[in-house]
Amino acid sequence: MGRHDQLYRLYEEFDAETLRAYQDFVDVFPPVDSRVALEHWQNASEELDERRAEIRRAFPETGETFAELASYATREQAFTALDLLGKHDRGVNVLVLDVDETLRSAGSTDNEIPRETLNLLTEFHEDGIPIVVCTGQTLENVKGFMIQGLGNEMVHSGNLSIVYEAGTGVFTPGHGRHTKQLLYDDLDDDIRGVFDRVRSRILPDAPETVRHGCHLQGNEFNVTLKPNFETGSDRAREIIDEALVYQLDLLGEAVAEALSVDGPFENWSRAYYAAQDPEIRGVLEKQGGQPELQAEAIPDAVTDVFERIDVAYYEADAAEIGSLELNKVVGVEAAFDVLDIEDPFALVMGDSKSDLRVMRWIDEADAGLAAAPEHASRDVLDHVMNTDELVFDRGNAGDPLRMTYALNRLASLE
Incomplete structure (x- = not known):
């Protein structure tokens, strides 16, 4: 049975929507001292394990991967991932992410990165996927809310880099003398x-x-x-x-x-x-x-x-x-170098002209995918629609991340 037919069976025979609801609850459950709440979490976790076990039994060769797919990706996201795998023949090995009006939105997320999005980034980090946060903000500002959202350990893991002020500097904790690069010193x-x-x-x-x-x-x-x-x-x-x-x-x-x-x-x-x-x-x-x-x-x-x-x-x-000699492309290149990413295939998410430069650079090298929110600038949307059509709703950065998670899971089967 081919991958398309297997995916069709997965989402036809199993209640993936409920499975994702259990997974989301287990993943983002806030720390509490309530015994009743903890019991509720334990019950949800056990139900999640049982539902995933049913999928593993139904797909002897691919069950673990398909259980993860159904736990994190919708049917549409999974089939989009399969199409992209057919087109590009590889998974994503680095995330390049704008912050304002991409990961978070003043209009729909109260200018906070949603917990769902933060949890998905944690999943990628645990899979060993480097994350490059690429923003026009100051270093101290973005470092602060990334530590608050992702935790000090993850930010200082050596596998996360911050390209700040749209490419004037790069901060990659855990890399000795290469931790902070002042690219403007070269002007x-x-x-x-x-x-x-x-x-x-x-x-x-x-x-x-x-x-x-x-x-x-x-x-x-x-x-x-x-x-x-x-x-x-x-x-x-x-x-x-x-x-x-x-x-x-x-x-x-x-x-x-x-x-x-x-x-x-x-x-x-x-x-x-x-x-x-x-x-x-x-x-x-x-x-x-x-x-x-x-x-x-x-x-x-x-x-x-x-x-x-x-x-x-x-x-x-x-x-x-x-x-113009210091832009997000220059910053991302420097981040890739310090993170030792020699053959990138990136998911680039952004909404503005500065992000478009990175998207075009990646596209010209056939080195990744571009995704943008629906309210992105017209040039960004035109580029995204002319490549892989990965447009998501305002404040729903989790959608392309879930699709990418599915892409990587499917690529692991090849």
């Missing part, structure tokens, strides 16, 4: 000087509305303005739109000073980045800040510097300046 002095100029002026020189409506995220290198209002709110959108225009002008001035050139620096930066990003162009139009010249009119020396600097706009969330 030349000219580029670092531009960032120093912008950072020193970004709030002191800001218009009053921006100065009082934003705060500077505590990055090691990137310059990121965040709203003092709730992310996603109308007030946050208004202030970040204004902050973006101010940030562009300040960047243009810093580059002009670094090169000792005179000219309409605010028009240079607005024209260049409007030509690069339609979202930025839209904000400039809405703010009445359209550039008065075309990008072709920018001096070549100024363009050369702009080509090395990224301006990122996250609607109602952040306006950021970073280095």
